[in-house]
Amino acid sequence: DTGVSQNPRHKITKRGQNVTFRCDPISEHNRLYWYRQTLGQGPEFLTYFQNEAQLEKSRLLSDRFSAERPKGSFSTLEIQRTEQGDSAMYLCASSFGLDEQYFGPGTRLTVT
C-alpha cells in the first residue's frame, strides 16, 4: 500500500508531556499538510510544506506546536507541554502541487 501513513495511530499522554507524530506522504507528492480534527467537526488546517519549506501556518498552530519536513519526505509534528485541549485526531495529507489531497489514517491523541 503506497498511501499516506501516520504513526502512531493512537497516543495517550499526560498533561505537560511532549509528543511527536510522524507522517510519511505518498512518495511522489511534494506537498504535505497537517490538519486537526475534534469530535463532531471537520478537519482544520494547521500547516503545510512544499518540499522541505514550511509555507503556511494557521493561527491554530500555537508556539507549543512545531512541524518539520527536513528532507522533503516524511514530516513530524511535535506538541510541547500538552494540554487537555490538544486532544484530537491529527491528520496528515499529501498532494502533488495543487492536485487532490490524500489523507492518512490519523493519529488519535488523548491528553489525560
Add this chain to the structure above:
Amino acid sequence: GQQLNQSPQSMFIQEGEDVSMNCTSSSIFNTWLWYKQDPGEGPVLLIALYKAGELTSNGRLTAQFGITRKDSFLNISASIPSDVGIYFCAGQLGETSGSRLTFGEGTQLTVNP
C-alpha cells in the same frame, strides 16, 4: 475566516434510496472536494471539482460545482449499507491564496438495510 455550511447534519435513509447533501460558502472557492470518513479513519477522497458548473460522477456518486463558486452538492443514488459514514465537503482557493482545504462540519449518513 471562511465558513462552509453543510446540510443536512444527519440523514437516516432506507437502503436503495437516493441521498442529496449540499455545502454553501460565504465566499468563492476554486476547487470543491467531497470526502467520506469512517470512524477512527482519515477522510477518503470521493470526487474533486475544478470548474464552476462542472458535474462529475464516480459510480453512484454525482457532484456539482455551483455556478457562483460558492456552493456544491453531492448525490448518492441507490444507497447501500456501506455508504454509512460522515461526508465532508471541502473548498480550496488555490495557488495565490494558499492550498489549504476548508471543511464543512459533515453530514452523518445512516443507511438502514
